[in-house]
Amino acid sequence: MSAWLSWSCRKDGACALGVSADVTGLFTTVTAGRVPVHGVRQQLVEAQAAALGLPLHVVELPWPCPNAEYERRTGAALAAARAAGADTVVYGDLFLDDIRAYRERTLAGTGLTPRFPLWGRPTGPLARDMIAAGLRAVVVSVDPTRMPADLAGHAFDEEFLAALPAGVDPCGENGEFHTFVTDGPGFRAPVPVTVDGVVDRDGMTVAELVPGISRAAR
Numbered sequence: 543m544s545a546w547l548s549w550s551c552r553k554d555g556a557c558a559l560g561v562s563a564d565v566t567g568l569f570t571t572v573t574a575g576r577v578p579v580h581g582v583r584q585q586l587v588e589a590q591a592a593a594l595g596l597p598l599h600v601v602e603l604p605w606p607c608p609n610a611e612y613e614r615r616t617g618a619a620l621a622a623a624r625a626a627g628a629d630t631v632v633y634g635d636l637f638l639d640d641i642r643a644y645r646e647r648t649l650a651g652t653g654l655t656p657r658f659p660l661w662g663r664p665t666g667p668l669a670r671d672m673i674a675a676g677l678r679a680v681v682v683s684v685d686p687t688r689m690p691a692d693l694a695g696h697a698f699d700e701e702f703l704a705a706l707p708a709g710v711d712p713c714g715e716n717g718e719f720h721t722f723v724t725d726g727p728g729f730r731a732p733v734p735v736t737v738d739g740v741v742d743r744d745g746m747t748v749a750e751l752v753p754g755i756s757r758a759a760r
Contacts, residue, residue, distance in 0.1 A: 545630035545657065546623040549598070550577055551587045553679045553698060553721045554634030554660060554713060557672050559594070560727040561659050562632050569599040569619045571612075578603065580683040580720040581748055589733045589753065590723065599623070613648065624653050632657050636665060636715045669703055669712035677726035680735060683746045684719040693719070695737040695749035722751055 549555050549568035559565055568591055570577060575584045584600065591598035601619045603612060623631065631654050635641055642658060649656050660668065679698040684691060689710050696702050698721050703712055710718045725732040736754035740747060 543629040544627055545632050546628045547632040551582050551722050553672055553723055556723040556726050558632050558634035558659050567597045571601045571603050573603045573605045582722050593729045593731050593733050620652050630655050630657050636660055665711050665713040675727055679721040679723045681719050682722045683748045686747045688718050691747040694740050694747040
C-alpha cells in the first residue's frame with residue numbers, strides 16, 4: 543500500500559512530502575490551466591512533479607465551481623488513488639481545525655486514511671526548519687492588507703521571514719501568502735522559474751511565474 547499527497551505546489555506540501563517516504567503519487571486541482579487561489583500555471587506544477595519523479599493526477603475544475611461539483615471531481619481522483627493501491631492521503635495542513643475536519647469527512651468511507659504529518663508544529667520554527675533543510679520557494683501571492691505587497695516575488699527565506707509584520711503566520715497558514723516550491727528534499731533537480739511581472743488579482747498581489755532561470759530572490 544502507499545500514499546498520495548494533496549499537492550498545490552506550495553512549501554507545506556513539499557515539507558509533508560519530505561517526511562513521508564511512502565508517497566507514490568500527487569494530485570492537484572486546476573481551473574483553466576492554473577492552480578486555484580494563487581494562479582500558478584499548470585505546466586509549472588507538472589515540472590515540479592517531474593523533478594520529484596512522481597506521477598501527477600490533475601483534477602480539472604470549472605469556474606465557478608459549486609461545492610457539489612468540486613466534491614464529485616475530487617472524489618473521482620480519490621477513487622483513482624485507491625484503485626492505484628493507495629490507502630492514505632497526505633496533507634500539509636498545520637493547524638486549521640475546520641479544514642482538517644472537512645478532509646476527514648471527505649475521505650470517510652473511501653478506504654483512504656488522511657494523514658497530517660505537520661499537524662500542530664509551531665509555524666515559526668517549522669518555517670526555519672524548511673529553509674534549513676534546503677527547501678527553496680518563491681512567494682507567488684500576498685494579501686496586501688496584511689503584509690507588504692512588494693514581498694510578492696520574493697524568495698521564501700530568512701530575509702522574507704524577518705520582513706513579515708507582527709501577526710502574520712510565518713507559514714502563511716491563514717492565507718497571508720502562498721508559495722511555489724522550486725527545490726528541496728526529494729527534488730532530482732531545481733525547477734527554474736522567472737518572475738514575469740506582478741499583478742493584482744482577486745484582492746491579492748500576485749507574482750506571475752513563467753519557466754526560466756530563477757531570479758525571484760532579491
